Amino acid sequence: MPRTAAFIASAISCAAFVPLVHSQDMSIASDVAVPEVQYLKPFSGSAPFSVAPISTADPSFMPQAIHSGPPIIEAKGIVEGRRFLYISDTGKDQTHNEQATIWRVDPSNGMVVQFYRSPLLVNSKWLFYLQRDGEPDQLIVSDFGEEPVLHQEGTGAGAKVLAIEVLADGTAGSARVLHEGPPLRSPQGITVIGETVIVSDAAAGEPSKRYDAPDVEYLSGAVFAIPLGGGVPIRLFPDQTFVTLVGADSHTSKEGTFLKVMDIDGGRHDTSSFAWMPHSGFAMLYRAEVLSDDPLRLGALTPVPLVEKFQITVQLDGIRLDQSIILEGWRGTTFGGGHQTLVLTPSDLSGKTELILAVESPTTVPTIQLRLHVSEPPPSTEYRVLRDLELAKDPTNGNAVILDNKRTKYSARSDTMGLGATIDGLSRSLSLLPPEGGIPVVLWKGSPFVSPIGVEYSSDGELIWVTDHKGGADDTSTIWKIRGPSIIDQALILAPATGPGMGDAGVAR
Numbered sequence: 031m032p033r034t035a036a037f038i039a040s041a042i043s044c045a046a047f048v049p050l051v052h053s054q055d056m057s058i059a060s061d062v063a064v065p066e067v068q069y070l071k072p073f074s075g076s077a078p079f080s081v082a083p084i085s086t087a088d089p090s091f092m093p094q095a096i097h098s099g100p101p102i103i104e105a106k107g108i109v110e111g112r113r114f115l116y117i118s119d120t121g122k123d124q125t126h127n128e129q130a131t132i133w134r135v136d137p138s139n140g141m142v143v144q145f146y147r148s149p150l151l152v153n154s155k156w157l158f159y160l161q162r163d164g165e166p167d168q169l170i171v172s173d174f175g176e177e178p179v180l181h182q183e184g185t186g187a188g189a190k191v192l193a194i195e196v197l198a199d200g201t202a203g204s205a206r207v208l209h210e211g212p213p214l215r216s217p218q219g220i221t222v223i224g225e226t227v228i229v230s231d232a233a234a235g236e237p238s239k240r241y242d243a244p245d246v247e248y249l250s251g252a253v254f255a256i257p258l259g260g261g262v263p264i265r266l267f268p269d270q271t272f273v274t275l276v277g278a279d280s281h282t283s284k285e286g287t288f289l290k291v292m293d294i295d296g297g298r299h300d301t302s303s304f305a306w307m308p309h310s311g312f313a314m315l316y317r318a319e320v321l322s323d324d325p326l327r328l329g330a331l332t333p334v335p336l337v338e339k340f341q342i343t344v345q346l347d348g349i350r351l352d353q354s355i356i357l358e359g360w361r362g363t364t365f366g367g368g369h370q371t372l373v374l375t376p377s378d379l380s381g382k383t384e385l386i387l388a389v390e391s392p393t394t395v396p397t398i399q400l401r402l403h404v405s406e407p408p409p410s411t412e413y414r415v416l417r418d419l420e421l422a423k424d425p426t427n428g429n430a431v432i433l434d435n436k437r438t439k440y441s442a443r444s445d446t447m448g449l450g451a452t453i454d455g456l457s458r459s460l461s462l463l464p465p466e467g468g469i470p471v472v473l474w475k476g477s478p479f480v481s482p483i484g485v486e487y488s489s490d491g492e493l494i495w496v497t498d499h500k501g502g503a504d505d506t507s508t509i510w511k512i513r514g515p516s517i518i519d520q521a522l523i524l525a526p527a528t529g530p531g532m533g534d535a536g537v538a539r
Contacts, residue, residue, distance in 0.1 A: 105507035107156035183233035219278030224323030251275025281440030
């Protein structure tokens with residue numbers, strides 16, 4: 031058993047979660063040594079939602095290529111139609127300068143044929159497949175327009191949203207522009223709710239500055255609503271400042287139907303080696319309830335909490351054999367699946383010299399904050415504050431998987447429990463997110479992924495498809511398939527951590 035796994039297994043018998051009631055005596059205990067805390071590093075263990083979490087080394091989740099290489103150059107969005115997959119290809123990267131194309135791929139054999147190519151299509155990014163009974167299917171496309179510098183904001187020239195009719199045999203029919211030009215500047219993620227197209231634009235907002243990097247200025251993002259029949263975009267959530275808005279999706283869960291948008295730099299400032307822009311940050315997911323789809327009425331836009339896990343080590347030299355340790359989390363720091371406090375009794379600590387802790391923290395917070403208490407033995411009910419700790423998160427963020435997630439796709443199958451599949455190109459990971467947020471459960475990370483970007487659930491929930499715009503030879507693209515999580519997998523992922531034995535909060539040794 032790996033060393034970390036052994037710690038986790040031991041934690042089941044030694045950790046307890048209790049309410050915390052403050053004592054009047056808050057002085058530092060003079061007879062107890064202050065523990066030394068090691069530098070905080072990312073923790074690659076399991077999510078606290080799981081009793082027996084899915085292993086990222088499970089070969090059954092290994093990506094398999096259904097197509098790799100030309101003619102697909104720079105794949106972005108991917109959607110499933112009635113029989114085929116549709117892939118958006120900008121055609122341009124550091125070594126290629128081809129015409130933007132939308133490809134049709136047969137998922138059963140990987141056969142690729144051209145679906146749509148036209149001077150009307152300048153720089154296709156993301157797609158939405160619309161199918162309704164009694165109406166022709168439509169492929170709704172966000173066209174980024176001119177992009178003078180790759181992976182930077184556009185100029186607005188050629189920026190548009192268009193709809194392409196999909197004929198019964200899967201070929202393209204007529205195309206129509208729903209809107210072109212201002213206020214669109216860099217349209218990206220796209221979805222349809224009722225009779226309205228929702229598009230995320232990465233740079234159509236006002237110039238702004240990061241609160242945590244006030245010297246860095248950028249063009250903020252904006253969300254627009256466009257009538258499905260065409261018309262002038264109406265800005266949604268104008269009071270919300272987005273950094274780099276990319277994703278747009280909608281899904282229905284037990285709570286209702288929600289619009290979700292992903293700001294790939296909206297979280298805390300990222301100064302690690304992953305940061306490729308001065309205003310780079312961790313990804314931030316927002317949602318708004320759909321109160322009515324026709325006419326469109328949305329509730330307030332609220333953040334979806336995303337959580338990361340870290341491991342720390344506390345030296346226990348000087349703790350008396352009859353004392354207990356109580357750890358209290360601040361600013362969102364929790365243990366074992368959302369518990370604010372963790373208690374280790376004398377029997378847990380007997381003969382131990384250090385404490386290994388897995389702690390959880392919101393991605394928006396730059397530090398882990400803990401208060402360590404020491405509790406006297408019965409009949410005393412008092413405890414004393416030993417030390418307050420504020421630990422900076424490791425700036426390399428080596429195990430983070432919510433960095434550059436441009437889309438989170440939710441399965442339409444009713445028994446998938448609302449889990450969203452999200453792909454992160456920087457950490458090269460495919461993860462699942464519970465609908466209300468939490469710690470991502472990684473299905474696969476690393477090779478053979480090279481630079482994954484788009485994600486799509488199959489309609490039956492059996493497969494997840496991923497576009498990888500650097501996965502093929504000579505910087506061309508690969509389309510991967512990964513098995514979807516089974517009902518048993520999902521039940522384990524969403525199992526609540528309700529007490530001892532349900533998490534991996536820590537172990538003393």
